[in-house]
Amino acid sequence: MLDHIEVRNAFRLRAETVVVSTTGPTTLSATPAGFVRPLGSFLTDGFAPGMEILPAGFNVANNAPAVIESVTATTMTITGGRAAQVALAGRSVVSGLPLARQWENTQTPYLNAPGVRPYVSEQWVPATFSLLSFPAAGGDVEESGLYILTWFGLANKGILAIRRGVKALKAKFTPGTVLLASGNAVRVWGNPGVLEGQLIPLENGYVSCQLTIPWRGTSINIVAA
C-alpha cells in the first residue's frame, strides 16, 4: 500500500523545484524601479509582468521577493522598487513556484494580500485501489489518483506569467515521470496525461489555472494478520 503522505510530498517537492525563468548568475544592479542588467535580456530569459521573482546576491532587503510590473530587455520594474545598488557580477533573479502556497488544510495565503502576490494551492486526490495479481497476500496492488495544482496569477497582467508558470510545472510532470516514496514507484499517467486548464478570471484580482496530474502506482499487497 502506498504511503499517500510520502507520495504527496514527493509530488510537492518536485513542484517546489520548478524554475520558470532565471537570469542565471549575471551582472545586475538595483534601482528605485527594480533591476537593470547591462548584458543579456530579461525578455529572452522569459520574465513577464505578474511574475513573482526572487533576487539573490544583493543586500538582504533587496533580496526580498517582488512582483514584476513591467519588463524590457534590460530593465525590470517591480512593485515597490528597490534601494539602489551598483552593478555587480554573480547576482541573479529567479521566478519559480509562487512563495505563497496554500498546501492542503493550511491557512489561505491570499488573506494577507488579496490580488497582490500570486499563489498556488494543491489537492491530493486518491482514487482507486485494486488488486492486480494473485494470491492476494504478496500480490500487486495498483492505486491511482490525481495531484492538482492551481496557479492563482494576478489579473490584468496578460497571460505570460501564468502560462509560463503552469507550462514549467507541466514539464516537471510529463507522462512516465517516476516519483519514489518508500521504495514504491508512482508514475505520472500518460492516457490521459497532465491536463493544463484554461485561465479563469476570478472576482478578487486573481486568474486561476489548474494543472491536473493523473498518477498510478503499484506496491506489494500485505494482508494484515
Add this chain to the structure above:
Amino acid sequence: MVSTFSTDLGKFDLKCKATVAQVFDGVVALVGESIVIGSGITGAPGQPEDLRDIEWRRLPEGELVALVSTTDKSARSVEDGISYKYGTPLKKLKSNLGGFHSVKLTHAAGDKIVASVVRTVTGTG
C-alpha cells in the same frame, strides 16, 4: 439456407457493431454514474447532495460520441474545488455525500471504465 463466407462475414459485422453499440451505451451510463453518483471503478466521489438532484444531460453527439453535462452554476466550482463566485479555493463542502474533481477522476480512469463495460457486455468478467 446455404451459408456463404460473405453472409457469415455480414453477420459477424452486425454482431460487432451491436457489441460496440452496447459498449458505448454502457460507457456513457457508467461515465454519467461516476460523475454524478460516484464510482468504485474510477474513485470519483460523485456530486454533493444538491448537485445530484439537478438535471445531468447525457446527449448523443455522434455515432460514438456523447456529452454528459449540466448547466448548474455551482457545478464547475465543485469540480475544480474553487469558488468562482469569491475567487478562492473551496474549503468547505456542505454535504455528507460527494466531493470534488469527479469529472477529472472519471476522465483519468477512462480505460478502467471501458474495460469494466467490455467485461460485462462480452461476459468475460
